[in-house]
Amino acid sequence: MSDLFDTTATSDDRMRPLADRMRPQTLDEFVGQAHILGEGTLLRRAIQADRLASLIFYGPPGTGKTTLARIIANTTAAHFTSLNAVLAGVKDIREAIQKAQYRQKHQQQRTILFIDEVHRFNKAQQDALLPHVENGTVVFIGATTENPYFEVNNALVSRSRVFELKALSTHDLRTVAHQALRDPVRGYGDLHVDLTEPALNHLVHTANGDARSVLNALELAVETTEPSDDGETIVVDLPVAEASIQQRAVLYDKEGDAHFDTISAFIKSLRGSDPDAALYWLARMIYAGEDPRFILRRMLIFAAEDVGLADPQALQVAQSAAQGFSYVGMPEGQFMLAECCLYLATAPKSNTAFAYFDALDFVRNEQTGDVPTHLKDPNRDSEDLGHGEGYNYPHAYRSHYVPQQYLPEDMQGTYFYEPTGQGYEATLQERLEALRARDADADVKKRAQRYANEARAEDESSA
Template sequence: MDLFEYNLEQNQSYKPLAERMRPNNLDEFFGQKHLLAPGKVLRRLIENDRLTNMILQGPPSSGKTSLATIISKMTNAEFIKLNGVNLGIADLREAIKSSKENLRLYSKRTILFIDEIHAMKSNVQEALLPPSEDGTFILIGATTESVMHDIIPPLVSRCKIYSFTHLEPEDHKQIIQLSLQNQERGLADKYTISDEALDYLVDITNGDVRNSLIALENAAYSLHGRNNIELEHIQEAVEQRINGLSQTDFYDIVSAFCKSLRGSNSDGAIYWMARLLYSGVDPMYIARRMVVHATEDVGMANPAALQMALAAKEAVQFVGMPECRMALAQAAIFICESPKSNSAYKAINAALETVKNAKPFDVPVHLRDGTKTYVNPIDNPDTQLEYFPSEMKYHKFYKPQNSGVEAKIYNKHMIKQQRSQ
């Protein structure tokens, strides 16, 4: 580090408040007590400088990068920081080369921290496998996305996954108060904040400390001679609630939406749908999910559900947002309030499993193309034909359920079964 870099490092005034207030040590770190409270395994590994490969997964601004910065100050290893967004093979090779030289020349370990590790291409992730396995470096990855969906399984298997959570409101409030009071890195005790404004700021930013500190700084600097931050100042600084979805949130909310459709809970389905729409999820994706559930979960109990779902899809294409939200809501409620039957779903799955595991039986002669022995059952209702291969005579794939419209089919099958006994 030369003199100019040193002066830049010492001068914090140009940095945003959120960056200045990053914790310098574990005692300044708020939240994640399940991982970093005194006596917890991860804290002991950091304090004893005995780290192993790990991935820190959690929502934005929950402390992943801050913890990595603390580790860089507490460890005796060299610390290399990269970002998965623009990380290529050449950059990784340079890091591997540097790590090997540290071991060979100085017997010193290297910690390779990769922020946004989920953004790396799969072939670059694969290049991490040998050096992270043989100890060339200790890998620390940070991601807001799903480890299982966005990181290749071999890399996941080489790392311990530590799950971060949103900050608790009280921890969040303490960070804001410290930011107001800190003389060196904060707002130097020049401003105060009302309880109402503080509660609102913590609530509307949903545990995202970075965004709350950005809003706090904007509100403070807009006071024009006053020094008390009121609710109206925070409302001006944060115009709308921060409800963005990470990939993990997306999968969880889609799962909740689908389970609400299946569980006939209209309020739940509408709420989770609203979360998806508000966060900018393609309404066509939601329509596709409802087409699936109209056939998988409602099915024969109310065949009109499929028509309703397809009509919602057409509405999405025809009018788009925001108006198509009404058609989506109508279809969701129709699916929820319909009787349920998954008999068609079970029937095709059972048939596919049989086709997969059994040899292909011949088509009966009277069913083959061009046959002279076929009798049309509509014109000859008393004719008995076998529609199965003789070897599968006793197989039964479709089992109607006593629900909705399908109840009539169920009763017909029950009568036929009783007659055959």
């Protein structure tokens, strides 16, 4: 069992990290997440009334998931038990459940079971917990940085209310820092700390929505800075702040939501023809350590899927960027990434390549017709079966085109590809419309001739 919620420690224990000391103890102290904890919201009312059902807190690090669990532990009349999914196994779950069953039967007391990092539980561990959540032995509260709809047992998610916590705003982070500076017991209110505005701005900016990051940097700055000449004032200026937190934290897990959400934003920005947004998401991925080859593969797909024949050069640009990057590598390879990104973002767009999937659906769902005889290979059996007979070689004609049947007989007049009129496809649209009109005219004449021949044959037969 974790002692995460042990309240026996003294509040002025300076051996504990500042971020731990400054954890809010009540809802009134909690900063941020007004969308789920504002006055009158469902979650706030449930906590205040001690009427919680099973729930899952989902969001980035430092947004208050564990803090909310601690507040619930401090306010509920139920017995509060906590496990950490990294350390706990099936044995720990069963032990917690047995104790919960005893309290329920002999003390008529509910048990709230909090599991931190619940996404790290394997299927067996989650399955061991599920029936006891279903029958009400425990009220389950989970905390996770990963999307629970993908990482947590579906049955467990369906029996829980999911609350998404968001990265804290700049205003929220400034409030957290000021709270730490003012609190004389848990923070630095008993010291003379002069945190300059540029220093605070730097701490807040580099923390990227993570309260823990702000407090850790503030603690390092205060604890390692000698008082000024007056012997009392600790000045935390911009150089001190920059030394305390030098690089902006970016939430990015290559296996998690941030990875998929960011590449999604990048592709949608390309598709929306916004080069500035596309560059931003590209830079954010590279800064966070994303594999550039993954990004290049996605741009190759995009060039064919979303630009297509509106600009056939796009696919070549993407291919050249991928090949060039393989020669150059980082950091100079970022030029290839940037140029390809800008080209794709500013190129005209067409997704007519999806016409292939319409054809695929047709093949999958419809009865397929025979290959027309004149299109068949004549090299093997043209003499016996007439394969290839009647084929018109387009290059033998002045415009290198001749109306001819290429689809099976019962598919005449079926169209899969419809040019959009964007970019180069405008030229294709004009040309294809003209060709199809000639085909239709030739087809009408062909059918009329066939009907005339059939009528003549009937007349001759009657005679």
